[in-house]
Amino acid sequence: MALTIRLLLLLLATLVASSPSTCTFTPSANATITNYPGSPALNTTKNYPYNISALSEIPIATVCTSPTGNRTAELACARTYIDAIDEQLAFLYARRLGYAAVAGASKFATNTSLNDPSRNDVVAAGMAAKVLKYGATEAAGAVMGGEGCMIYAALEYEVETIRESCDSTFTVDVERVCE
Known part of the structure; x- marks a missing residue:
């Protein structure tokens, strides 16, 4: 009986120690x-x-x-x-990645998916509009914003940061989407 209780306490401690909510992340x-x-x-x-x-x-x-x-x-x-x-x-991109890491750690702590395609679409469209506003093409902005590089790299950075800070076994398949 005492061994069973000890094993249960050890299991509980292990679960709490690896729980996303117990991760302390400092960007x-x-x-x-x-x-x-x-x-x-x-x-x-x-x-x-x-x-x-x-x-x-x-x-x-x-x-x-x-x-x-x-x-x-x-x-x-x-x-x-x-x-x-x-x-x-x-x-500027290094500064942006710092914020992406905070977002990733917050998502991890709340068991929210890092990769949200609908949010990625909003970011890509927003960047397309911004780039267009400054005189380049909407297509160039969409690629910069998320259809190719910026979101993909940020998600990879978020995964790496979570591995280093919170859970060395954490893995998420991040696919680069180019249209």
């Missing part, structure tokens, strides 16, 4: 106020063509148009600006 400080693009704390010797710590400083692409039609100069100029913008995008 990483990934993209921070000290490591933003262009931050002096990064000690970089990279020279950017504008202040990359301010979105309003990004010039429009016409700055790379050569009055003489020098396509080599235009390409070099475009690559310089693309590199700077990629630095900003990487920072």
